[in-house]
Amino acid sequence: MGIKVGIIGCGSIAKFRHAPEYQANPHVTELVFYDRNAARAKELALEFGGCYVETVDELINDPTITAISDCSSNEVHHIHTSNALLSGKHVLCEKPLAINVAFAEKMLEAERKSGKKLMIDHNQRFTKAHQKAKELLDQKELGEVLTFKTTFGHQGPEGWGVDKSNATWFFKKDRSYSGVAGDLGIHKIDLIHYLLDDEIDVVHAFHGALDKVDETGEKIEVCDNVVCALKTKRGRLGTASFSWTYYGAEDNSTTIYCEGGIIKIYQHPEAQLIIEKKDGTVIKYELEPIQTNENQTNTGVIDAFIDCIINDREPPVTGKQALACLKVIDQILGL
Numbered sequence: 001m002g003i004k005v006g007i008i009g010c011g012s013i014a015k016f017r018h019a020p021e022y023q024a025n026p027h028v029t030e031l032v033f034y035d036r037n038a039a040r041a042k043e044l045a046l047e048f049g050g051c052y053v054e055t056v057d058e059l060i061n062d063p064t065i066t067a068i069s070d071c072s073s074n075e076v077h078h079i080h081t082s083n084a085l086l087s088g089k090h091v092l093c094e095k096p097l098a099i100n101v102a103f104a105e106k107m108l109e110a111e112r113k114s115g116k117k118l119m120i121d122h123n124q125r126f127t128k129a130h131q132k133a134k135e136l137l138d139q140k141e142l143g144e145v146l147t148f149k150t151t152f153g154h155q156g157p158e159g160w161g162v163d164k165s166n167a168t169w170f171f172k173k174d175r176s177y178s179g180v181a182g183d184l185g186i187h188k189i190d191l192i193h194y195l196l197d198d199e200i201d202v203v204h205a206f207h208g209a210l211d212k213v214d215e216t217g218e219k220i221e222v223c224d225n226v227v228c229a230l231k232t233k234r235g236r237l238g239t240a241s242f243s244w245t246y247y248g249a250e251d252n253s254t255t256i257y258c259e260g261g262i263i264k265i266y267q268h269p270e271a272q273l274i275i276e277k278k279d280g281t282v283i284k285y286e287l288e289p290i291q292t293n294e295n296q297t298n299t300g301v302i303d304a305f306i307d308c309i310i311n312d313r314e315p316p317v318t319g320k321q322a323l324a325c326l327k328v329i330d331q332i333l334g335l
């Protein structure tokens with residue numbers, strides 16, 4: 001079955017991940033682009049093949065479109081994604097799911113009412129090193145997980161988004177909602193939930209706008225750094241830090257400390273996953289470097305989304321799981 005896909009929001013994530021990955025998927029036959037800035041939709045239609053429309057309704061009301069990627073900025077996910085679901089489309093929505101829990105719950109209600117699939121782009125789960133870690137943890141190769149440490153940081157979104165300036169929406173409270181917490185932190189919260197088959201329950205956190213300034217030179221309205229201590233429902237303890245001010249190479253590392261040894265992820269340039277066993281044995285896995293803003297390879301997310309449509313499977317990242325992550329972000333921010 002050929003699938004016609006609509007993309008809402010034609011900025012960086014659409015250009016570097018969604019559009020090329022749909023283009024490469026053998027089941028996707030046609031792409032339709034929409035952005036409220038029509039020039040961006042036109043540009044992607046030219047670059048990836050397909051057409052563009054000038055209103056969101058043209059996309060949502062097109063009966064030949066089966067699936068939609070919502071790649072718009074955070075403050076409108078709940079509108080576009082809910083409308084698309086209720087118009088009978090399957091939706092892959094970018095993270096964070098929404099700018100507040102109430103909006104996110106409405107999206108889940110739209111999913112239930114429509115009977116369509118809602119998947120969220122928590123793409124960290126799909127990387128080869130994280131998949132390998134999941135396999136090792138599920139098989140209890142190193143026994144039970146005791147503690148963990150995770151971080152995600154880079155130089156900030158003002159060099160990534162389509163508007164490359166300090167006026168970026170990522171720095172605005174009403175549009176981003178949660179700064180680096182919802183931008184990078186939510187990826188690692190989801191990853192910990194997934195890897196540990198557990199959920200973060202108690203949070204102690206500090207957050208602040210330490211360094212980033214907006215277009216007027218004022219400190220930004222959202223946090224650029226988070227440091228937190230976490231306790232899961234099953235009693236595991238961990239620490240996490242999320243940053244837009246790591247002014248060197250991106251840090252995407254995680255360490256899982258288990259009864260029988262340690263799993264180190266993305267800490268060595270060649271060996272993306274290293275196991276250090278209690279008896280001194282070290283096993284190095286050379287898998288694949290993680291996608292970074294500079295290194296864009298197939299995330300596997302689009303293929304997984306198309307697969308769950310074709311084979312009528314539950315999406316590998318559900319709205320319910322994304323909502324649980326959003327609630328942790330609220331706790332981190334003390335909301």
Ligand SMILES: NC(=O)c1ccc[n+]([C@@H]2O[C@H](COP(=O)([O-])OP(=O)(O)OC[C@H]3O[C@@H](n4cnc5c(N)ncnc54)[C@H](O)[C@@H]3O)[C@@H](O)[C@H]2O)c1
Nearest residue numbers: 009010011012013035036071072073074076094095161162
């Ligand atoms: N999964 C990931 O790893 C990842 C990485 C980066 C961004 N994201 C998420 O993807 C989304 C988009 O981020 P981006 O980096 O592409 O930002 P961006 O600023 O580069 O692009 C956003 C685009 O959305 C368009 N847009 C905004 N409001 C709209 C509306 N109401 N109707 C139509 N178009 C609208 C803008 O015109 C812009 O072209 C965000 O939610 C972000 O958090 C996810």
